[in-house]
Amino acid sequence: MSNSQANSAVYVRDAMLPAEHPPAMETGIIKWLRENLFSGPLNTILTLVGLVAIYSVLSGILPWLFRSVWVANSLGECRSIITATFGEGATGACWAVIRERWTQFIFGFYPSHLYWRPVLAFLLLLAALAPVLFTHLPRKSLWFSILYPALGFWLLWGGTIWIPVVAMAGFALGWLALRVLQPIGGTILATIAAVVVPILWWLLLAGPVAQQLQAILPIGIEAVRSDKFGGFVLAFTIGITGIAFSLPMGIILALGRRSDMLLVKALCVGFIEFIRGVPLITLLFTASLLLNYFLPPGTNFDIILRVIIMVTLFSAAYIAEVIRGGLAALPRGQYEAADALGLDYWKAQRLIIMPQALKISIPGIVSSFIGLFKDTTLVIFVGLLDPLKGITDAVRASIEWKGIYWEPYIFVGGIFFLICFSMSRYSMYLERKLQREHR
Amino acid sequence: MKKSVFLGTLAASALLAGYASAATLDDVKARGELFCGVNTALTGFAQPDASGNWQGFDVAICKAVAAAVLGDASKVKYVPTTTETRFTALASGEVDLLARNTTWTYSRDADLKFTFTGVNYYDGQGFMVRKDLGVSSAKELDGATVCIQTGTTTELNLADYFKANNMTYQPVPIQTNAEGEQQYLAGACDAYTTDASGLAATRAIFADPENHIILPEIISKEPLGPLVRHGDDQWADINRWVLNALVAAEEYGVTSANVEELSKGTQNPEINRLLGTEGDLGAMMGLDNEWAKRVIAANGNYGEIFAANIGEATPIGLARGLNAQWTQGGLLYAPPFR
Numbered sequence: 001m002s003n004s005q006a007n008s009a010v011y012v013r014d015a016m017l018p019a020e021h022p023p024a025m026e027t028g029i030i031k032w033l034r035e036n037l038f039s040g041p042l043n044t045i046l047t048l049v050g051l052v053a054i055y056s057v058l059s060g061i062l063p064w065l066f067r068s069v070w071v072a073n074s075l076g077e078c079r080s081i082i083t084a085t086f087g088e089g090a091t092g093a094c095w096a097v098i099r100e101r102w103t104q105f106i107f108g109f110y111p112s113h114l115y116w117r118p119v120l121a122f123l124l125l126l127a128a129l130a131p132v133l134f135t136h137l138p139r140k141s142l143w144f145s146i147l148y149p150a151l152g153f154w155l156l157w158g159g160t161i162w163i164p165v166v167a168m169a170g171f172a173l174g175w176l177a178l179r180v181l182q183p184i185g186g187t188i189l190a191t192i193a194a195v196v197v198p199i200l201w202w203l204l205l206a207g208p209v210a211q212q213l214q215a216i217l218p219i220g221i222e223a224v225r226s227d228k229f230g231g232f233v234l235a236f237t238i239g240i241t242g243i244a245f246s247l248p249m250g251i252i253l254a255l256g257r258r259s260d261m262l263l264v265k266a267l268c269v270g271f272i273e274f275i276r277g278v279p280l281i282t283l284l285f286t287a288s289l290l291l292n293y294f295l296p297p298g299t300n301f302d303i304i305l306r307v308i309i310m311v312t313l314f315s316a317a318y319i320a321e322v323i324r325g326g327l328a329a330l331p332r333g334q335y336e337a338a339d340a341l342g343l344d345y346w347k348a349q350r351l352i353i354m355p356q357a358l359k360i361s362i363p364g365i366v367s368s369f370i371g372l373f374k375d376t377t378l379v380i381f382v383g384l385l386d387p388l389k390g391i392t393d394a395v396r397a398s399i400e401w402k403g404i405y406w407e408p409y410i411f412v413g414g415i416f417f418l419i420c421f422s423m424s425r426y427s428m429y430l431e432r433k434l435q436r437e438h439r
Numbered sequence: 440m441k442k443s444v445f446l447g448t449l450a451a452s453a454l455l456a457g458y459a460s461a462a463t464l465d466d467v468k469a470r471g472e473l474f475c476g477v478n479t480a481l482t483g484f485a486q487p488d489a490s491g492n493w494q495g496f497d498v499a500i501c502k503a504v505a506a507a508v509l510g511d512a513s514k515v516k517y518v519p520t521t522t523e524t525r526f527t528a529l530a531s532g533e534v535d536l537l538a539r540n541t542t543w544t545y546s547r548d549a550d551l552k553f554t555f556t557g558v559n560y561y562d563g564q565g566f567m568v569r570k571d572l573g574v575s576s577a578k579e580l581d582g583a584t585v586c587i588q589t590g591t592t593t594e595l596n597l598a599d600y601f602k603a604n605n606m607t608y609q610p611v612p613i614q615t616n617a618e619g620e621q622q623y624l625a626g627a628c629d630a631y632t633t634d635a636s637g638l639a640a641t642r643a644i645f646a647d648p649e650n651h652i653i654l655p656e657i658i659s660k661e662p663l664g665p666l667v668r669h670g671d672d673q674w675a676d677i678n679r680w681v682l683n684a685l686v687a688a689e690e691y692g693v694t695s696a697n698v699e700e701l702s703k704g705t706q707n708p709e710i711n712r713l714l715g716t717e718g719d720l721g722a723m724m725g726l727d728n729e730w731a732k733r734v735i736a737a738n739g740n741y742g743e744i745f746a747a748n749i750g751e752a753t754p755i756g757l758a759r760g761l762n763a764q765w766t767q768g769g770l771l772y773a774p775p776f777r
Binding site (some may be wrong): 075076079100101104108109110111112225227228285288289290292293380381382383384385390392393394396397398399402403405 | 479480481482483485486487488489490491516517518519520521523524527528531532533615617620621640641643644645646753754755
């Protein structure tokens with residue numbers, strides 16, 4: 001029986017079959033689609049709705065983008081070119097307005113023969129920022145970063161070189177006061193002197209001294225007034241200055257808020273809560289309008305400077321709260337460890353607390369900065385020509401470009417995206433670099 | 440540190456604020472520059488060109504005043520102002536003169552403490568609709584959606600007009616003219632309402648102007664004029680008579696082309712007084728006698744300014760209408776220079 005059975009098997013496979021291809025439904029893109037887009041009735045409906053939405057948006061935008069006109073002298077000319085090329089009733093993007101007026105979007109009304117100055121200031125800004133942002137660059141070049149604010153100011157506004165020099169001298173005097181008085185009068189006295197001396201210098205002596213120096217040694221370049229600023233030069237001037245000054249100010253405010261000294265704490269809490277409690281636009285109106293009632297007639301307290309101060313104060317209050325969050329997240333043991341090492345308050349902050357607190361706060365700080373940079377467009381409400389609305393409206397007011405709508409917004413929005421996206425990428429790089437989690 | 444500087448400046452300046460001087464003329468002369476508040480951008484009235492030079496119908500007023508007071512029409516610092524900031528900018532002294540297509544109303548004159556120094560453009564509010572809407576009169580707009588700029592007198596006029604005619608409307612609030620054009624073209628509203636001059640300029644740039652009509656009704660009076668602060672009558676006089684000189688010059692046929700020749704003396708004593716060859720009119724306002732000559736030489740007379748910026752030869756193509764001389768059936772009527 002068994003024998004016959006064995007003989008009945010005429011063929012026995014002695015090698016494995018090659019693997020069959022999986023069924024078409026279970027592989028590649030079809031599988032992915034089935035699993036991710038059409039896994040059930042609800043998902044299928046949602047997918048179809050999504051596809052229709054994407055199609056309807058793209059079918060409006062893409063033809064419009066493809067029918068772009070780059071060379072024309074007016075919107076009317078753009079339209080006639082589009083009609084001539086693509087037939088009656090076709091609509092298309094008229095990028096000619098950007099081609100024609102891009103200098104205005106970038107430089108505002110800055111005199112065209114001086115465009116090199118904001119450009120140079122921008123390039124030097126990158127050079128000054130590099131050692132701050134990337135720690136593996138030579139530390140010596142930080143000196144250039146410290147001197148950059150004066151240099152940038154001089155390049156942008158021009159005029160005599162002695163004003164920025166004298167302004168920087170204020171900081172040097174403060175440092176000198178600290179150094180000279182610390183051995184004699186102790187830390188508190190020295191700190192007070194380090195604050196008071198520069199202020200007295202700026203308020204009382206700086207002006208006359210700058211004038212005298214200019215009379216003795218006249219060095220200067222063509223002055224450019226604030227009303228010539230506009231577009232991205234204005235946005236960068238306000239944004240970068242605001243960012244640069246609000247971070248240290250925010251750190252001091254955050255420390256002040258956690259301080260044990262009642263007066264310092266009350267001042268910092270009051271300042272932070274007041275500034276955060278009012279919209280930025282209110283502060284801008286205050287800067288532009290209310291201050292004029294207090295200032296004596298004839299004082300020319302520069303409007304851009306006023307706006308920068310307000311934007312800085314506004315941003316500092318937010319930064320302070322972000323950093324306070326970082327400070328609160330530090331385990332108590334870190335503070336105690338610093339005390340146990342016998343470090344004084346400032347040393348503990350500088351060496352132990354702040355490096356960790358700031359690292360924790362990076363995402364929050366950078367998103368504050370991004371917000372600040374985008375908020376610079378609000379200055380249109382006080383009559384400064386920001387790139388998004390001020391310059392766009394000015395361009396639109398000329399009869400050649402009246403009626404143009406999306407193109408300038410897309411252009412300006414694109415530049416804003418590039419800058420904000422770079423900031424966000426940098427913050428992610430920094431977070432990765434400083435990763436010290438205990439895994 | 441920054442904060443202390445700021446507060447210190449604030450305190451110091453509050454102390455000094457008491458020494459405000461009332462004489463705007465002296466301030467302007469000492470400064471050597473006129474601070475003139477203008478619109479941030481309004482086609483034909485105030486717009487910076489590609490190289491940043493301000494041009495337009497309102498800007499010409501600033502230039503004329505600078506020419507009269509400082510002898511140089513280019514010595515003007517233009518301060519772009521928005522609807523929100525314009526009055527405060529003038530009241531706080533940030534500008535000496537506001538030439539920003541501002542409607543002269545009772546409350547602005549009496550309550551906000553400004554002095555309107557005349558009217559440089561008589562405007563009125565109108566409506567634009569698509570032709571295929573089949574409407575030929577504003578009275579037929581019952582129940583329509585209307586695009587309307589917020590925070591302006593036009594908003595109030597619209598409400599008044601529809602109420603008076605017992606009609607209803609659906610407002611579509613917009614911020615700027617450009618937005619209004621976009622909303623109207625996209626079909627968000629049946630009618631777009633703003634000053635008739637703005638409607639004409641807007642319609643002129645449409646791809647299909649023939650498909651849009653401006654309704655015949657003008658529903659409001661919008662006398663647009665320059666204004667100065669209350670309480671400095673000399674400065675108000677100067678501004679008022681600069682405007683009058685522009686109008687009078689057109690009436691007497693004094694243009695930028697012939698002003699030099701006419702100022703050598705003419706048969707017409709009125710022209711002679713205007714141009715300072717006769718009498719001593721300038722000194723009465725604290726200026727020299729040739730102020731009006733410089734005003735006309737700078738921009739031309741009213742008619743020339745109108746033609747160059749918004750007139751029928753320009754793409755905006757506004758007819759003189761109410762803004763013609765009184766001798767031509769318009770409202771421009773300069774008091775005598777005597």
